[in-house]
Amino acid sequence: MPQNNQKISWWQRLTIADGLFLLIGVAAAILRFAELGHIPLSPAEAAGALGVWQFWQPDTAVITVQSPAYFTLTALLTQLFGFSDAVMRAVPVLFGVGLTLLPWLLRRQLGNMGALVTSLLLAVSPLAAITARTANGDAIALFALLLFFAAWLRYEESEELRWFYAMMGAVALGLTSSALFYGGLLTLLLTHRLDGALLGPYDYTWPRRGIWQKAGAFGLVVFLALGSLFLWHLPALGSTASLLGDWVRSFGFSGGLDALINPLLTLVRYEIVLLPLGLMAMLWLLKSNGRLPNFMMLWAVLLLVLLALQWGNPSIALLLMLPGYLLLGQMADDVLQGLDDPLTWIFTIGLVLLGALMFVNIARFARLVSYSAEDLSNMWLALFVFVFTAVTVYFFWAWAQRPTYQALILAALVLFGFYQWGTAWWLGHDAANDVRERWVQAPATDDDVPVLIHTIQEISSQASGSDVGVDILNSVDSPVLHWYLRQFPQLTMANAVPLNTQTGIVITLQNIEAGFGSDYFGSDFGLLRTGLVPESLGSPLPTLDTIRWWFFHDSHAIATEERVVLWIRTDLVQP
Structure with missing residues (x-):
């Protein structure tokens, strides 16, 4: 009987799961790429971007490199697409989209359903999106950490050397990316050690010494390339050592209890799906004997220990997100089998509708309580729906346990996934510099900065016929102003305004007296948001204020500002 030895092409091997992964990747790309340059760079972002720009300028004495991997890849990208806020954020976005697709490598460990979940x-995660x-x-650090873990599991399974090389490459990438990688890698290795001690050694063989040498050499090449712009800027290698120093300095017990629990509150604020599904995962873990779920739980516990040792390091919330979502994926693959x-x-469908009804009524009550505090009809309706839902779940559980459990998980994924997508869009597209958000660290760049730069360009166009032709004296030492004024060739930086200056445009801090040699008029603009006014934080109804902020982004809190004055010589705008 003749045999068909025709080779099957790659597109013929595609499955529905592969198509769903592609759709998730497209959704993640839309969430992360859309309006990428809409919000101005924060001071920390501006300092890193300025270092990339300075590298390509002649006669630059000092170049700031905060993340060598970011510096290397962004410096190359700018030669293709120029220097803009969007380009400066493009490399992290690419790695962020890649992070959402990495579970595809874990299909055998998590299952197709688990990897998809x-x-x-990860695609709709607000913290992953804003990062x-x-x-x-x-x-880049989060991507490297998950790539290392995925390659590790694939090597344990197949002992294929390509995965061992991928592990070394991921370590090299992570060590040149961020101090965040050190905490994730250390806890991951300790988890492997403790897991082997508690549950027995792993059944696989490590490579021979020669393979270690080759893989180590590969990792070293990647490390040197990413850490020094392919040996083009060797001083950047010193920044890789400073990443380790930054991580070591994060250990300590400074701050109160609020600082300690801040990363956990951050998870509740942005990754709220971990709360209900995390409790379900705990119950599921009691019945599951799988080694990977136990590994995830142990990893999360060690991250909590690291959280205590670093006393509220906010970046721990990003690391806790990884084992949390991997554990939820493992549970989903086990529970959501056979959805026929x-x-x-x-x-x-019923749970989604009831959940939406509760959501709408709670939100409406939080919105209207300030105007009609005695009207509790929406809360009574929400309470009635909650009780009705609980009773219905109880009876369905007694009648058909597995379909009920599956429906609870699916409904939670739909409702909280919808909420997290909206929160991720708000945080990434509108509130990245809003210090009222728990994730945003002060100081943050004020929204007035683009208006300030546009005003200067308009005046320059009127006075010189060019958007960047006017002479400027800037006496405000801020990476934000350094970044956005870099395009003006006649820019002068000074610690103070000289007496009797005749410069066309002068920028000073508010309330700074300057002696001008001509007639000037000025207008003030916000530069930085430095915190919150303490008097605006008190509230008789903090829970309702929190709900109103989460749902409607409406808050009584007022941000404190550092403002600058734009002084314009009168003759520049005279007809």
């Missing part, structure tokens, strides 16, 4: 949760839209090395029962889908 993990990828979906990907931030011009630093944190998104109509009861599962009927009950899921």
Whole structure:
């Protein structure tokens, strides 16, 4: 009988799961790439971006390199697409999209359903999205950490050397990216050690010494290339050592209890899906004997220990997100097998509708309580829906346990996934510099900065016929102003304004007296948001204020500002 030896092409091997992964990747790219340059760079972002720009300028004495991997890859990208806020954030965005697709490598360990759920949760994660839209090395570090873990598991399974080389490359990438990588790598290695001690050694063989040498050499080449712009800027290698120093200095017990629990509150604020599904995962873990779920839980516990040792390091929230979502993916693959029962889908639709009804009524009450505090009709309706839902779940559980459990997980994924997508869009596209958000660290760049630069360009166009032809004296030492004024060739930096200056445009801090030699008029602009006014934080109804902020981004808190004055010589705008 003749045999068909025709080779199957790659596109013929594609499955529905591969198509769903592609759709998730597209959604993640839209969330992360859209309006990438809409919000001005923060001071920390501006300092890193300025270092990239300075590298390509002649006669630059000092170049600031915060993340060598970010510096190397962004410096190359700028030669193709120029210097803009969007380009400065493009490399982290690419790694952020890659992070959402990495669970595809873990299909054999998590299962197709588990990998899809993990990828979906990472795609709509507000913390993953805002990290990907931030011009630093944190998104690269998260990608390197998950790539290392995925390659590790694939090597344990197949002992293929390509995965061992991928591990070495991931370590090299992580060591040149951010101090965040050190905490993730250390806890991951300790988890492997403790897991082997508790549950027995792993059944695989490490490579021979010769393979170690070759893989180590490969990792060293990647490390040197990413850490020094392919040996083009060797001083950047010193910044890789400073990353380790930054991580070591983060250990300590400074701050109160609020600082300690801040990363956990950050997870509750932005990754709220971990709360209900995390409790379900705990119950599921009691019945599961799988080694990978236990590994995830142990990794999360060690990260909590690291959180205590570093006393509230906010970046720990990013690391806790990884084992949390991997554990949820493992649970989803086990529970969501066999979704062919109509009861599962009927009950899921019902739970989604009831959950949406509760959401709308709670949100409406929080919105209207300031105007009609005695009207509790929305809360009573929400309470009635909650009780009705709980009773219904109880009876369905007694009748058909597995479809009910599946419906609970599916409904939670739909409702909280929808909420997290909206939160991720708000945080990344509108609130990245809003110090009222828990994730945003002061100082942050004020939204007036683009208006300030546009005003200077308009005046320059009127006075010289060029958007960048006017002479400027800037006496404000800020990386934000250094970055956005870099395009003006007649820019002069000074610590103070000289007496009787005749410069066309002068920028000073507010309330700074300057002696001008001509007639000037000025207008003030916000430069930095430095914190919150303490008197604006008190509230008789803090819970309702929190709900109103989460749902409607409405808050009584007022940001404190550092403002600058734009002084314009009168003759520049005279007809």
